[in-house]
Amino acid sequence: xLEVKDVSASYGKALALxxxxxxxxxxxxxxxxxxxxxxxxxxxxVISGLLRPNSGDVIMDGRSIVGKEPFQIASxxxxxxxxxxxxxxxxxxxxNLEMGAFLRKDRESVKRDLEFVYSLFPILKERGKQLAGTLxxxxxxxxxxxxxxxxxPRILLLDEPSLGLSPIMVDRIFDAIQQINKERGISILxxxxxxxxxxSVSHRAYVIENGTTVxxxxxxxxxxxxxxxxxxxxx
Ligand SMILES: Nc1ncnc2c1ncn2[C@@H]1O[C@H](COP(=O)(O)OP(=O)(O)O)[C@@H](O)[C@H]1O
Ligand SMILES: [Mg+2]
Numbered sequence: 001x002l003e004v005k006d007v008s009a010s011y012g013k014a015l016a017l018x019x020x021x022x023x024x025x026x027x028x029x030x031x032x033x034x035x036x037x038x039x040x041x042x043x044x045x046v047i048s049g050l051l052r053p054n055s056g057d058v059i060m061d062g063r064s065i066v067g068k069e070p071f072q073i074a075s076x077x078x079x080x081x082x083x084x085x086x087x088x089x090x091x092x093x094x095x096n097l098e099m100g101a102f103l104r105k106d107r108e109s110v111k112r113d114l115e116f117v118y119s120l121f122p123i124l125k126e127r128g129k130q131l132a133g134t135l136x137x138x139x140x141x142x143x144x145x146x147x148x149x150x151x152x153p154r155i156l157l158l159d160e161p162s163l164g165l166s167p168i169m170v171d172r173i174f175d176a177i178q179q180i181n182k183e184r185g186i187s188i189l190x191x192x193x194x195x196x197x198x199x200s201v202s203h204r205a206y207v208i209e210n211g212t213t214v215x216x217x218x219x220x221x222x223x224x225x226x227x228x229x230x231x232x233x234x235x
Pocket of ligand 2: 041042
C-alpha cells in the first residue's frame, strides 16, 4: 500500500536521510524506531509531501506520490499526525475535529467517523466546547489522533504519539491505536522513541540509525533482538 524506496533527503546542505526504505501493507501496524535525531520525523515528512526527497521514491497504491502537495496526498487517504500534534490550540475540540474533516464532502460518513472517535475517546465528547490548548497532554494526543481519523485515512502516520505522556496515558493511546487498526482496518505507521511500546503493538518494525533504515523484522522478533535490546530497550 505504501512503499518508501531508498529515500535521501536534506535540510539545506545537511543530509538527514540516506537510503531509507520501508513498506506498509494494507491492515498493518508498522513502527519506525530510533533515537532522537535518527530521521523518523523527516521520513514521515517526506511521505506526506512536506519535504521533497533528493532521491528515491514514495509509492502509494502503486503510484509515485513524490512532488504532490500535502493536501493531495491527504485526499488519497494518507493522514499525518505530526510531532507536536498539529492542533489549533485557540479552537475548541469540536472545531479541531471539524478541521480534520475539512477536505471531505461525504457528510454522512463524517458523522459516522465522529461517533467512532467519540467511542474511542469519550472524554473528547465531554470536552467538546473546551479550547484544545487547555486540554492535558494526553487529551491533546487523543484529539490529534481523532482529528487525523476525521480525515478518513486509509493509512495513518503517527509521529511520537507517546511523547511526554504518563505511562497510563501511553497505554491508553496504544490501546486506541490497536483498536483503530482492528476495527477500521486502517494501516498505521508509527515513529517512536518508545521502542518497547511501539514494538509491542506492531506487526512489523524498522530500526532507523543516522538517517538509514538498518533493520527490519516482526515486532516481537525485534523485541528479542540483542542489538535492539541493548540500544533501545535498555536491557
Ligand atoms: N528543520 C530542520 N532543519 C535542519 N535540520 C533538521 C531539521 N529537522 C531535523 N533536522 C535534522 O535532521 C536529522 C533528523 O531529524 P529528525 O527527522 O527530526 O529525527 P527524529 O524524528 O528521529 O528525532 C537530525 O540530524 C536533525 O538535527
Ligand atoms: Mg521526531
